[in-house]
Amino acid sequence: MNRTLNAVYAWLLLLPAMVLLVAFTHYPALATLWHSFFSTPKGRRPAVFVGMENYQVMLQDPVFWRALINNLWFALGTVPVAVGIALLMALWVNRGLAGRGFLRLSYFTPTVLPMVAVANIWLFFYTPQYGLLAQILQWFGLTGPNWLGTRETALPALMMVSVWKEAGFFMIFYLAALQGVSPSLREAAMLEGASRWQYFRRVLWPLLMPTTLFVLINALINAFRLIDHVVVMTHGGPDNASTLLLFYIYQIGFSFWDTAYAATLTVVLLLVLGIIAAIKFRWLDKRTHYQ
Amino acid sequence: MRRTVLKSLAAVIAGATLSLPAYAQNKPVEVEFYYPVAVGGPITKIIDTMVSDFEKENAGIKIKPVYAGSYQDSIAKALTALKGGNPPQLAVLLSTDMFTLIDEDAIVPIDGLAKDEAGKQWLGGFYDAFMQNSRTGGHVWGVPFQRSTIVMYYNKTMFKEAGLDPEHPPATWQELVEFSKKLTKKDASGNVTQWGLEIPSGGSFAYWLFQALTTPNDAILMNDAGNQVMLDKPAVVEAAQFWRDLAAKHGVMPTGTIDWGTTPKDFLEKKAAIIWTTTGNLTNIRSNASFPFGVAMMPKQKRGGSPTGGGNFYVFKSATPAQQEAAVKFARWATAPERAADWSIATGYVAVTPAAWQTDKMKKYAQEVPAAAVARDQLDVSVAEFSTHENQRVTKVLNDALQAALTGAKTPQQALTDAQREADRVLRSYK
Numbered sequence: 001m002n003r004t005l006n007a008v009y010a011w012l013l014l015l016p017a018m019v020l021l022v023a024f025t026h027y028p029a030l031a032t033l034w035h036s037f038f039s040t041p042k043g044r045r046p047a048v049f050v051g052m053e054n055y056q057v058m059l060q061d062p063v064f065w066r067a068l069i070n071n072l073w074f075a076l077g078t079v080p081v082a083v084g085i086a087l088l089m090a091l092w093v094n095r096g097l098a099g100r101g102f103l104r105l106s107y108f109t110p111t112v113l114p115m116v117a118v119a120n121i122w123l124f125f126y127t128p129q130y131g132l133l134a135q136i137l138q139w140f141g142l143t144g145p146n147w148l149g150t151r152e153t154a155l156p157a158l159m160m161v162s163v164w165k166e167a168g169f170f171m172i173f174y175l176a177a178l179q180g181v182s183p184s185l186r187e188a189a190m191l192e193g194a195s196r197w198q199y200f201r202r203v204l205w206p207l208l209m210p211t212t213l214f215v216l217i218n219a220l221i222n223a224f225r226l227i228d229h230v231v232v233m234t235h236g237g238p239d240n241a242s243t244l245l246l247f248y249i250y251q252i253g254f255s256f257w258d259t260a261y262a263a264t265l266t267v268v269l270l271l272v273l274g275i276i277a278a279i280k281f282r283w284l285d286k287r288t289h290y291q
Numbered sequence: 292m293r294r295t296v297l298k299s300l301a302a303v304i305a306g307a308t309l310s311l312p313a314y315a316q317n318k319p320v321e322v323e324f325y326y327p328v329a330v331g332g333p334i335t336k337i338i339d340t341m342v343s344d345f346e347k348e349n350a351g352i353k354i355k356p357v358y359a360g361s362y363q364d365s366i367a368k369a370l371t372a373l374k375g376g377n378p379p380q381l382a383v384l385l386s387t388d389m390f391t392l393i394d395e396d397a398i399v400p401i402d403g404l405a406k407d408e409a410g411k412q413w414l415g416g417f418y419d420a421f422m423q424n425s426r427t428g429g430h431v432w433g434v435p436f437q438r439s440t441i442v443m444y445y446n447k448t449m450f451k452e453a454g455l456d457p458e459h460p461p462a463t464w465q466e467l468v469e470f471s472k473k474l475t476k477k478d479a480s481g482n483v484t485q486w487g488l489e490i491p492s493g494g495s496f497a498y499w500l501f502q503a504l505t506t507p508n509d510a511i512l513m514n515d516a517g518n519q520v521m522l523d524k525p526a527v528v529e530a531a532q533f534w535r536d537l538a539a540k541h542g543v544m545p546t547g548t549i550d551w552g553t554t555p556k557d558f559l560e561k562k563a564a565i566i567w568t569t570t571g572n573l574t575n576i577r578s579n580a581s582f583p584f585g586v587a588m589m590p591k592q593k594r595g596g597s598p599t600g601g602g603n604f605y606v607f608k609s610a611t612p613a614q615q616e617a618a619v620k621f622a623r624w625a626t627a628p629e630r631a632a633d634w635s636i637a638t639g640y641v642a643v644t645p646a647a648w649q650t651d652k653m654k655k656y657a658q659e660v661p662a663a664a665v666a667r668d669q670l671d672v673s674v675a676e677f678s679t680h681e682n683q684r685v686t687k688v689l690n691d692a693l694q695a696a697l698t699g700a701k702t703p704q705q706a707l708t709d710a711q712r713e714a715d716r717v718l719r720s721y722k
Binding site for chain 1: 363367370371391394395396480482483484492493494495545546547548549550553556557560562681683684687690691692694695697698700
């Protein structure tokens with residue numbers, strides 16, 4: 001077989017996957033970018049080219065900035081906590097204790113529940129006066145705040161739900177990684193007289209690094225993809241205190257029908273996600289030790 | 292580009308369907324009908340029964356009811372379907388979505404479809420308070436169906452406990468504050484165990500409840516053409532200040548925002564003595580309340596009054612003439628006195644025509660449940676619900692401002708001045 005034929009053969013093999021990738025990833029992304037340079041078509045008024053106008057509007061839009069800042073806080077508040085708890089839970093259920101299967105199951109349960117169901121459960125937890133949190137606080141003679149109705153607590157309340165839901169999911173990855181670690185490493189460390197902490201710090205943690213990286217990136221992406229909880233629990237309120245980027249895009253796109261502006265905001269979201277991916281591939285990967 | 296692809300795809304499919312004329316002729320006229328559920332109760336079941344009753348009487352028409360979620364979901368679905376080239380032929384959507392639907396070129400005026408004498412009579416038969424949200428630019432665009440208004444529900448047992456007359460609900464703002472103070476209970480450590488009053492402000496209905504404060508304070512928030520709002524007038528700011536004061540100054544309402552959905556729950560759980568919510572919740576509260584309760588009109592300040600609310604029937608432009616005719620036929624059937632009475636009794640919505648209230652079953656119902664008549668009597672002083680071009684966007688501006696004022700992030704004056712400026716910006720192209 002000559003080289004050209006070989007190349008054609010290779011491309012043909014790649015074709016099915018490429019068609020799907022182009023149709024559902026690349027084309028929509030480019031179309032979004034393209035639409036962001038036009039005005040929104042309305043009933044009898046077609047879209048016209050407006051250049052950078054949508055971007056100028058965006059820069060002056062206080063709700064957009066609110067949503068972006070909220071989202072950064074949201075990521076900052078949920079990702080490290082969720083990943084930390086996941087690791088702790090994984091270390092805990094990786095040991096040979098009784099009822100291990102049950103513990104693993106209960107940690108994982110929040111993950112398999114549908115998002116909207118989760119949000120509704122938490123909506124009840126947060127209800128003032130007779131919600132679960134309020135009832136627990138009452139035992140101690142305290143009144144909880146109006147969790148979802150106060151601007152200071154609305155976003156942290158949403159963050160709690162996210163951590164609760166995500167930690168169990170990430171635990172599975174850590175658990176898998178921990179089970180892949182050879183027991184001889186532990187035995188060797190013990191023979192050398194290493195403490196448990198030293199074993200974790202010097203042996204386990206570096207070995208878990210690829211998993212940590214994977215989990216971190218996923219958690220970060222999830223933080224920017226979250227919308228369900230916002231819709232069910234706060235609708236972005238009060239006064240945009242819990243508006244996240246994707247929720248705002250949904251609102252602009254499907255409540256206001258300003259599709260051009262929604263496309264503009266989507267470009268920003270894509271950019272954020274792209275930067276996160278780039279950090280992973282260009283920078284963190286090089287600093288991670290793979291077995 | 293994507294739209295062209297979709298359109299040509301739809302055209303191919305439509306062409307294929309039309310090329311089977313013999314088959315098409317025998318088929319009944321099919322009408323796809325989107326409807327939302329916004330109150331408690333078995334709404335989907337009631338609609339299904341309604342549709343099958345209609346089909347029994349009208350053999351040539353097939354109605355396909357599609358439950359489309361909340362009001363917000365329903366308009367999103369209908370407009371998405373429209374942009375995808377496959378809209379429903381008939382839908383119940385918020386009466387306030389009228390301008391949006393006109394701007395999107397989605398609907399046809401109903402008065403163009405019901406031109407004969409009987410049709411004119413039908414359109415003239417509704418309460419005028421409801422029709423205010425159906426008319427603009429000299430046309431009637433929607434037909435009142437599941438319409439409501441805000442009423443005050445109060446717990447009679449709690450009134451008695453507080454030494455108040457259970458047959459005398461607060462009739463003025465002053466009484467509202469006085470009574471609510473007596474109805475607010477605290478435990479030994481000073482925590483509130485029972486609130487005097489709850490006016491919901493979370494979610495997307497804050498502007499609506501706000502109108503139940505601005506209307507009695509003699510302020511109208513927008514013009515008929517839907518291109519001008521009056522949010523920073525002194526009477527409007529006063530109303531917002533009063534709302535804020537109920538929690539911040541008088542301490543009779545929880546601070547922060549109160550979720551729309553939990554308000555009826557708080558009432559049923561005996562955590563709130565007085566709540567303001569839609570009359571559409573009447574059946575829900577009637578079947579779940581473990582205590583005697585009363586229903587009253589909005590307390591007066593300078594005058595009485597409340598906004599109307601709820602959904603209208605809309606007929607879509609893209610439907611074929613036969614489908615449009617069938618859709619109007621169904622809307623007429625569903626709003627006929629007997630059916631409007633059935634619907635009102637089953638759901639708690641206000642029967643939309645005076646004729647419906649003259650039916651025997653409605654008379655009997657009004658006697659058994661005097662609460663139901665309160666909403667009807669309030670129609671005399673009711674005003675149009677807040678509705679403008681770019682409705683959802685302008686409404687959000689107002690909701691955000693109210694929530695900012697209620698959470699104390701801005702003063703009512705500041706919040707509403709900002710909202711006016713922002714709304715003017717959004718509406719500038721419609722003048």
